[in-house]
Amino acid sequence: xxxxxxxxxxxxxxxxxxxxxxxxxxxxxxxxxxxxxxxxxxxxxxxxxxxxxxxxxxxxxxxxxxxxxxxxxxxxxxxxxxxxxxxxxxxxxxxxxxxxxxxxxxxxxxxxxxxxxxxxxxxxxxxxxxxxxxxxxxxxxxxxxxxxxxxxxxxxxxxxxxxxxxxxxxxxxxxxxxxxxxxxxxxxxxxxxxxxxxxxxxxxxxxxxxxxxxxxxxxxxxxxxxxxxxxxxxxxxxxxxxxxxxxxxxxxxxxxxxxxxxxxxxxxxxxxxxxxxxxxxxxxxxxxxxxxxxxxxxxxxxxxxxxxxxxxxxxxxxxxxxxxxxxxxxxxxxxxxxxxxxxxxxxxxxxxxxxxxxxxxxxxxxxxxxxxxxxxxxxxxxxxxxxxxxxxxxxxxxxxxxxxxxxxxxxxxxxxxxxxxxxxxxxxxxxxxxxxxxxxxxxxxxxxxxxxxxxxxxxxxxxxxxxxxxxxxxxxxxxxxxxxxxxxxxxxxxxxxxxxxxxxxxxxxxxxxxxxxxxxxxxxxxxxxxxxxxxxxxxxxxxxxxxxxxxxxxxxxxxxxxxxxxxxxxxxxxxxxxxxxxxxxxxxxxxxxxxxxxxxxxxxxxxxxxxxxxxxxxxxxxxxxxxxxxxxxxxxxxxxxxxxxxxxxxxxxxxxxxxxxxxxxxxxxxxxxxxxxxxxxxxxxxxxxxxxxxxxxxxxxxxxxxxxxxxxxxxxxxxxxxxxxxxxxxxxxxxxxxxxxxxxxxxxxxxxxxxxxxxxxxxxxxxxxxxxxxxxxxxxxxxxxxxxxxxxxxxxxxxxxxxxxxxxxxxxxxxxxxxxxxxxxxxxxxxxxxxxxxxxxxxxxxxxxxxxxxxxxxxxxxxxxxxxxxxxxxxxxxxxxxxxxxxxxxxxx
Numbered sequence: 001x002x003x004x005x006x007x008x009x010x011x012x013x014x015x016x017x018x019x020x021x022x023x024x025x026x027x028x029x030x031x032x033x034x035x036x037x038x039x040x041x042x043x044x045x046x047x048x049x050x051x052x053x054x055x056x057x058x059x060x061x062x063x064x065x066x067x068x069x070x071x072x073x074x075x076x077x078x079x080x081x082x083x084x085x086x087x088x089x090x091x092x093x094x095x096x097x098x099x100x101x102x103x104x105x106x107x108x109x110x111x112x113x114x115x116x117x118x119x120x121x122x123x124x125x126x127x128x129x130x131x132x133x134x135x136x137x138x139x140x141x142x143x144x145x146x147x148x149x150x151x152x153x154x155x156x157x158x159x160x161x162x163x164x165x166x167x168x169x170x171x172x173x174x175x176x177x178x179x180x181x182x183x184x185x186x187x188x189x190x191x192x193x194x195x196x197x198x199x200x201x202x203x204x205x206x207x208x209x210x211x212x213x214x215x216x217x218x219x220x221x222x223x224x225x226x227x228x229x230x231x232x233x234x235x236x237x238x239x240x241x242x243x244x245x246x247x248x249x250x251x252x253x254x255x256x257x258x259x260x261x262x263x264x265x266x267x268x269x270x271x272x273x274x275x276x277x278x279x280x281x282x283x284x285x286x287x288x289x290x291x292x293x294x295x296x297x298x299x300x301x302x303x304x305x306x307x308x309x310x311x312x313x314x315x316x317x318x319x320x321x322x323x324x325x326x327x328x329x330x331x332x333x334x335x336x337x338x339x340x341x342x343x344x345x346x347x348x349x350x351x352x353x354x355x356x357x358x359x360x361x362x363x364x365x366x367x368x369x370x371x372x373x374x375x376x377x378x379x380x381x382x383x384x385x386x387x388x389x390x391x392x393x394x395x396x397x398x399x400x401x402x403x404x405x406x407x408x409x410x411x412x413x414x415x416x417x418x419x420x421x422x423x424x425x426x427x428x429x430x431x432x433x434x435x436x437x438x439x440x441x442x443x444x445x446x447x448x449x450x451x452x453x454x455x456x457x458x459x460x461x462x463x464x465x466x467x468x469x470x471x472x473x474x475x476x477x478x479x480x481x482x483x484x485x486x487x488x489x490x491x492x493x494x495x496x497x498x499x500x501x502x503x504x505x506x507x508x509x510x511x512x513x514x515x516x517x518x519x520x521x522x523x524x525x526x527x528x529x530x531x532x533x534x535x536x537x538x539x540x541x542x543x544x545x546x547x548x549x550x551x552x553x554x555x556x557x558x559x560x561x562x563x564x565x566x567x568x569x570x571x572x573x574x575x576x577x578x579x580x581x582x583x584x585x586x587x588x589x590x591x592x593x594x595x596x597x598x599x600x601x602x603x604x605x606x607x608x609x610x611x612x613x614x615x616x617x618x619x620x621x622x623x624x625x626x627x628x629x630x631x632x633x634x635x636x637x638x639x640x641x642x643x644x645x646x647x648x649x650x651x652x653x654x655x656x657x658x659x660x661x662x663x664x665x666x667x668x669x670x671x672x673x674x675x676x677x678x679x680x681x682x683x684x685x686x687x688x689x690x691x692x693x694x695x696x697x698x699x700x701x702x703x704x705x706x707x708x709x710x711x712x713x714x715x716x717x718x719x720x721x722x723x724x725x726x727x728x729x730x731x732x733x734x735x736x737x738x739x740x741x742x743x744x745x746x747x748x749x750x751x752x753x754x755x756x757x758x759x760x761x762x763x764x765x766x767x768x769x770x771x772x773x774x775x776x777x778x779x780x781x782x783x784x785x786x787x788x789x790x791x792x793x794x795x796x797x798x799x800x801x802x803x804x805x806x807x808x809x810x811x812x813x814x815x816x817x818x819x820x821x822x823x824x825x826x827x828x829x830x831x832x833x834x835x836x837x838x839x840x841x842x843x844x845x846x847x848x849x850x851x852x853x854x855x856x857x858x859x860x861x862x863x864x865x866x867x868x869x870x871x872x873x874x875x876x877x878x879x880x881x882x883x884x885x886x887x888x889x890x891x892x893x
Contacts, residue, residue, distance in 0.1 A: 034071070038090050038092070038093050039090070039091050039093075040089065040090055040091070041089060041091045042086050042087070042088060043086065043087055044084065044086055045081045045083050045085045045086070045087060047083045049081050049083075050078060050080075050081065051065050051068055051069060051078035051079075051081065052065045052079075054068065054089055055068050055089075058089060058090065058091045058092065059090065059092075059093060064090060064093070065078065067090060068087075068089055068090055071087075071088040071089070072087045072088055075087065099126050099127065099128055099146060100126075100131075100143045100144065100145050100161055101125070101127070101143065101144045101145075102121050102123055102124065102125040102126075102127065102133070102141065102143060103142045103144045103150065103313070104140075104309075104313045104314060105121055105122065105123055105139075105140075105141050105142075106139055106140045106141070106313070106314040106315050107136070107138055107139040107315075108120075108135070108136040108137075109121040109133065109135050109136070109139055109141045109153075110134050110136075111131065111132065111133050111134075112132035112133075112134075113125075113127070113131050114128075114129070114130035118134070121133065121141065127143070129161060129162065130161065131160070132159065132160045132161075133158075133161075134158040134159075135153050135154070135156060135181070136155065137155055137156060138315060138316065138317060139155050140152060140153060140154055140155060140313060140314065140315035141153045141313075142311070142313035148187070149174075149185065149216070150185075150187075151176065151183045151184060151185045152183065152184040152186075152313055153181065153182070153183050154181060154182045154183070154184070154315065154318065155181070155315060155318055156181050157178070157180060157181020157182055157183065158178075158179040158180040158181060159177060159178050159179060159183060160176070160177045161174075161175075161176060162175040162176065162177050162200065174198065175198040175199075175200060176198070176200070177199075177200040177201075178199060178221075178222050179222070180222055181222065182219065182220070182221035182222075183199070184217075184218070184312075185199070185208055185216055185218045185219075185220070186215065186234075187215060187235075199220045201220065201222050201228035201256075202226065202228060203241055203242070203258060203259060204239065204240070204241040204256045204262070205239070205240045205241070206218075206220055206228070206238070206239050206240075207237060207240075208232075208235060208236075209235060209236055209237065209238070215234050215235055216234055216235035217232075217234030218230065218231065218233065218234070218235070219233070219350060223255070223348060226258050227256060227257050227258070227348075228241070228255065228258075229253070229255045229256075229348065229349055230248055230253060230255070230256075231349055231351075232248045232249060232250050232252055232253065233250060234250050235250065236248065236250065239262045240262070241256045241259075241261055241262050242259060243261075244261035244262060245262070246262045246263075246264065246265060248265045249265070251267060251268055251352075252265040252266065252267060252268060253265065253266060253268050253347075253349040253350075254266065254349075255347060255348070255349065266347065266349070268345075268349060268350070269298060269343040269344075269345050269352070270296060270343070270352055271341075271343070271351065271353060271354040271355070272293040272294055272295075272296050272302065272325075272342070272343050272354050274292075274293050274341060274354050274355075274357050275292040275293050275294060276290070276291060276292040277291070277357065277359040278357055285357060285358065285359035285360070286359060286361075287332065287337075287359050287360070287361045287422070290326055290327060290328035290329070291326065291328070291329070291341070292327075293325055293326075294325065295325050296343035296351065298345055298346070299343035299344060299351070300323075300345065300346050301322055301323055301343075301344045302323075302325070302327075302343055303318070303319065303320045303341070303342045303344060304318070304319045304327050304329075304339065304340075304341055305317070305318050305339065305341075305353075306318070306329065306332070306337050306339045307337065307356070308337060308338070309338065310338055310358070312338070312340075312356060316337060317329050320344075332361035333361065333515070335360070335361060336359075336360050336361075337358070338356040338357065338358050338359075339357055339359065340353050340354040340355065340356050340357065341354050342354065365392075365421050365424070365431070365506050365508055365515035365516065366420040366421075366515070366516055366517075367418070367420075367431065367504070367516050367518050367519070368384065368416070368417045368418045368419070368518050368519075369384070369388045369390070369413050369417050369419070369433060369518075369519045369520075370382035370383060370384050370385055370417050370459075370520050370521075371383050371385050371438075371440065371455070371521060371522065371523075372458045372459055372520035372521060372522045373441075373442075373522060373523075373524065374522070374564070374566065375458050375483075375525035375568060376458075376608065377458050377459055377480065377483065377520070377606070377608070378459060378481075379459050379520040382520060383417075383441040384413070384415070384416050384417025384418070385413060385438055385439075385441065385521065386412075386415050386416075386417060387412050387413060387437065387439065388412060388417075388419075388433060388434070388437050388438050389410065389411075389433070389434035389494070390410070390411050390412065390413065390419045390431060390432070390433055390434070391407065391410045391431070391432045391494065392407070392408050392410070392411075392421050392424065392429050392431055392432075393405045393407050393408065393429060393430040393432065393497045394406045394424075394425075394427050394429055395427065395428040395429065399428070401430045401465070401503055401505075402497065403496055403497060405430060407497075408421075409421050409424065412437075424508060426508050426509040427508060428505065428506070428508075428509070429505075429506050429507075429508065429515075430497060430500075430503050430504070430506075431503065431504045431505075431517040432497060432502060433457075433494075433502040433519050433521075434492070435454065435455055435456070435457070435492040435494070435502055436454065436492065436494065438454075438521055439453070440523055440555075440559045442559055442560050442561050443559075443560045444558050444560060445557070445559070448557070448558035452542050452554050452555075452558045453523060453554065453558050453559060454523075454544075454546050454555065455555075456484065456485075456521065456523075456525045456527060456528075456546055456547035457482055457484060457485035457501070457520065457521055458482065458483050458520050458521065458522045458525055458568070458607070459479075459480070459481060459520025460476050460481075460482030460504060460518070460519060460520070461479045461504060461517055461518035461519070462476055462477060463475060463476065463504045463505040463506055463507075464482050464503070464504040464505075464517070465485070465486045465505070466483070466485065466486070467483070467484040467485065467486065467487055467488040467489075467570045469572055469604070470572075473486045473487065479518065481604065481605060481606065481607055483525065483527050483605075484527045484528070484547060484570040485503070486503055487501060488527050488528055488547065488570030488571055488604075489528055489529075489530050489570075491545055491546035491547075492546055501546075502519060502521075504517035504519070522566070523552075523555040523559055523563065524552065524556075524564055525547060525552075525565075525566050525568055526547060526548065526552050526565055526568070527547045527567075527568045527569060527570040527604060528545055528546065528547035529548075529569060529579045529581050530545055530548065530581075531545060531548055531549070531550055531582060531584070542588075549581055549597075549623065550583070550587060550588060552565050552597075553588045553590060554588055556592055556595040557589075557590065557591045557592045559592070563592070563595050563596070565595075565596055565598050566598070566602060566607070567598065567599055567601050567602065567620065567621055568601075568603075568604045568607055569601055569604065576668075576669075576670070577669075578618070578619065578620050578669040578670075579620065579621050579622065580621075580622040581621070581622070581623045582624050582626075583624065583625045584627075585627065586627065586630055586632070586633070587623070587631060589633045590632070590633070590638045591635055591636050592636050593636040593637040593656070594636075594637060595634075595636065595638050595639070596640075596641070597638070597639065597640045597641070598639070598640075599619050599620055599621025599622075599642040599644075600620060600621075600641065600642040601621065617662060617692070618669045619642045619643050619644045619662060619664060619669045620642060620669070621642065621643050621644070622643070622644040622645075622646065622669055623645050623646070624646040624647075624674075625645070625646065627647075627648065627649060628649035629649045630650045630651075630652075631645060631646075631649065631651050631652065633653045633655065634652070634653070634656055634658060635655040635685075636656050637657040637686065638656065638657070638658050638659070639659045639661075640658070640659070640660045640663055641661045641662055641663070642661070642662045642663075643662075643663055643664070644663075644664040644665075644668060644669045644674070645663065645665050646665075646668075646675055647665075647675075648675055648676070648677045648678070649677060649678050650677075650679040650681075650682055651665045651666070651677060651679070651680050651695075651698075652665070652680070653681075653682045653684070654681065654683040654684070654685065654686065654688060654706075655684060655685040655686070656685050656686040657686035657688070658681075658687075658689070659690075660681075660689070660690050660693050661692055661693070662692050662693075663690075663692075663693045663694070664693075665677075665680040665681070665694070665695045665698070666680065666695060666696035666697040666698060666717075667694055667697075667717075673697055673718070675697070676697040676698070677697060677698055678698065678699050678700070679698055679699065679700045679701075679702075680695030680698045680700070680702055680716075680719075681695065681701075681702050682702075682703040682705070683702075683704050683705060683706045683709060684703075684706055685705075685706055686706060687706070687707075687708050687709065687710075688704065688708075688709035688732075689709070689710050690702075690710070690711045690712065690714045691713055691714075692712075692713050693713075693714045693715070694717065695714070695715070695716050695717070695719070696715075696716075696717040696718050696719070697717070698716075698720075699719065699720045699721070700719060700720060700722075700724055701716035701717075701719045701722045702714070702722070702723045703723075703724045704723065704724070704725045704732055705726045705727055705729055707728075707731045707732065708731040708732065709729075709731075709732040709733070710732075710733050710735075711723065711732070711733065711735070711737055712735050712736060712737075713735075713737070714738070715737070715738040715739075715740065716738070716739050716740070716746070717740045717741060718741045719741075719742055719743075719744075720742070720743050720744045721744040721745050721746075722739045722745065722747060722748070722770070723739075724748045725747070725748070725749050725750070725760055725795075726750045726751075726752060726757070727750070727751070727755040728752070728755035728757065728758070729760070730758045730759045730760065731759050731876065732757075732759075732760045732761070733760075733761045733763070733876070734747065734761065734762045734763065734765065735761075735763050735764060736763070736764045737766070738765070738766045738768070739766070739767050739770050739773075740768040740769060741768070741770075742767075742770040743771055744772070745770075745771060745772040745775045746765070746767055746770040746771075747762060747765075747773065748775055748776070748777070749775070749776040749777070749778065749795035749796070750776075750778075751776070751778035751795055756778065756792075756794070756795050757795045757796060758796055758877060759796070759875050759876040759877055760796055760876065760877070760878060761872055761877075762870065762872075762878040763828060763872070763878075764828070764842040764845075765830075765842060766841050767832065767840045767841075768839050769837045769838075769839055770838050770839075771837055771838075772838070773838055773868060773881050774870070774880050774881055775880065776794065776795045776880070779793055779794055780794065781798030781799070781800065781801075781879075781880075782794075782798065783798050783800035785800055785801050785802070785803045785882065786800065786801075786802060786803030786819070786821060786852065787800045787822060787852075788823070788824065788852075796877040796878055796879065797877050799822075799825075799872075799873055799878070799879045800821075800822060800871070800879065801870065801871065801879040801880055801881070801882045802819055802820065802821035802825075802827055802854075802869045802871050802879070802882050803820045803882065804867065804869060804883075804884040805818045805819045805820065807858075807884075810857070814857050814858070814859060815857070815858055816857050816858070817829065817856050817858050817867055818853065819853070819882075820848070820853050820854070821848045821852055821854060821869075821871045822848070822852060822871060822873070823848050823849065823850050823851065824874060825847075825848065825871040825872060825873050825874075826845055826846075826847060826871065826872050827845065827846050827848060827869055827870070827871050828842060828844075828845045828869065828870055829842075829845070829846070829856055829867060829868075829869050830842055830867065830868040830869070830881075831843050831858050831866075831868075832866060832867075832868070833864060833865065833866055834866045834883070838866075840866070840867075840868050844856060866884055866885075867883070867884040868881040868884075869881065869882050
């Protein structure tokens, strides 16, 4: 309505209301009164006026002219009114607001009663203008209007009720704005009644018209590309956009790109013929395998919908974009359902939906099995495990998984890791996963046997039996970590239910509940601190106890790619605050690169949390290997961290790159001595990286037969020899290492034939009660001390040792050490005592002058203080030590 006309009409209504508020003199006292909500005013008849014309002028419709006649009984002919006479006229009528009723809701549906926030919608809620409704995944809602029409919202839809008031001009009108999703509108108007439904999608307006016996049956949708799509199955619709309109009759559809004119209507595809399940006459359809239908020509995909009711308002499942003519749903709960299929053409318009077919779903259950690669206690983003054997056992009524329960089915997981059991009678079931059938998603190394790997459970859904650390399983009330399954200290034996370790309880007796069971397994978890063999399923390929350290190494050797151990002890530590694994035989040799052995303990109930809030340097795991052989041997790149290792033989032999951190050998985690043994670590291949490693009680602490080793912050305690560098080992670096109670040599070089160690750097060491700080079993260098000479027949090229010239006393009680070395070297000075054994600590390093002389102040020096110096050239060759005499004090300044 133009603004000028709106203002004029408002003025007329305002004046008319004033006139109606007072009775005009001479008005008959028995004149009929106006109806509640009507505004009545006096009107002066003009030439040519008729009662119908006056009614249309004020009310926009001629239908109320008889009520104006009732207000004026003096009028005999409504078509001929006397000019100048005054009559009573209804100038406005307040019409009641129209409402929408939430008739049905399925699953999660929210409503927004304007201006209140969103809240859960309930059947019977009354919606008015500007109210909103939204549905979520696999949810639906059915709304009913005053005139008997109703609309059904499918899943993931959002709409607002805009114009809910009937207009005074034209037919009854209702407007729904679709923000997202799809609605189906159905209206069968009453006799002689007319109704007009408006749907707005962006800039597109759709008017659904029904009159007489022509019902409306339409579908309106906002597509994923923001196009408005309209499909008309009954009645007719007018679609308008960008100033253009098209008429869409029954059996036709159109779509509108945002901001553009509607496309010409096109014919909708017919309904698919349903095949399975399909009720035969006097028979009941039962779902067993899945759904099937006949192909529809020109269809590019199909949509399947499953409902609880015959009115298609209680959505249970909806699948779109199906390219085949068959489809299988996840296991439905036991009960009655209805299903239909719809063909979709290349434009994305839905054809006629098939007639709903009733069927009954037998009790069933579903689930999935996934690989929790990092043993995080979650399968949210875990890769699926295919081909896993799953067994269903029906409980005998005592609620305990025992051998009295009946085996009712067996299946395997598909490529997506999913499994399902259909056709089961409603009952309580135990779902068991055969862990021996699990293969890693990353595949196996060439030549590795599938029988050598064994995964351990780390996750379970609601109803899963999980170890609580005390030996008695508990049932999970929500999905989450389930380390070790039913018993953490026992392996899985799936041949019987009583010995099956990975179980979930599911109940299919409630038709409203979908029974599910989910499991997560990892090949990298160590939760079992028992190491004995002889478990079920062991083959010639070799399996060890499930979840053990031994089995982790077997897994890492067989599985392609790196494997990082995660220690999730599912049992409490015995007495001491750490866990000990007693191994009767050496651990398997590590043969696959990228293997990481980490004894840091994490919480089994929450694998993202450490067992201790502030992680200490003390290891959480101790491994005690019996016998005098090699406790652990590696021939591939390996990392070891946060572990104490006990062995009477060689603790670790590294035949490839080895990295160790926070490792104790020969000491318990609390630092007390463990059993004595031979060699701590022998490295004879690949790079060696040690940091914060302590080796104690060995005949030899560390043997290096490889090159490029980096030994940092390592302590060798109570040994015959500390670090032995053999043969042609070169490029090794020893930094800030500590040697204590070494009866022989702390750093010993052992040339072999013509192979002599070279370029081995010794820096910032500490010696406490050692026989000799550094020495060689080879020949002594002939290079002149204090010079720049070399002797390639000696170790480290026989670099010349520095010469200590003596001491000078200086003011303040300090003493200055002076000497000579090659000007291109770095000289390190150590100060200490020698009383049968040497104790000395690093003081400082310096660079000699151009003439080779050096001088350095040494604090706290007494007459009994001895100093040690060595020199390192630019290539990393470090000389042996020169030792001073305490009486070499030359003069006082």
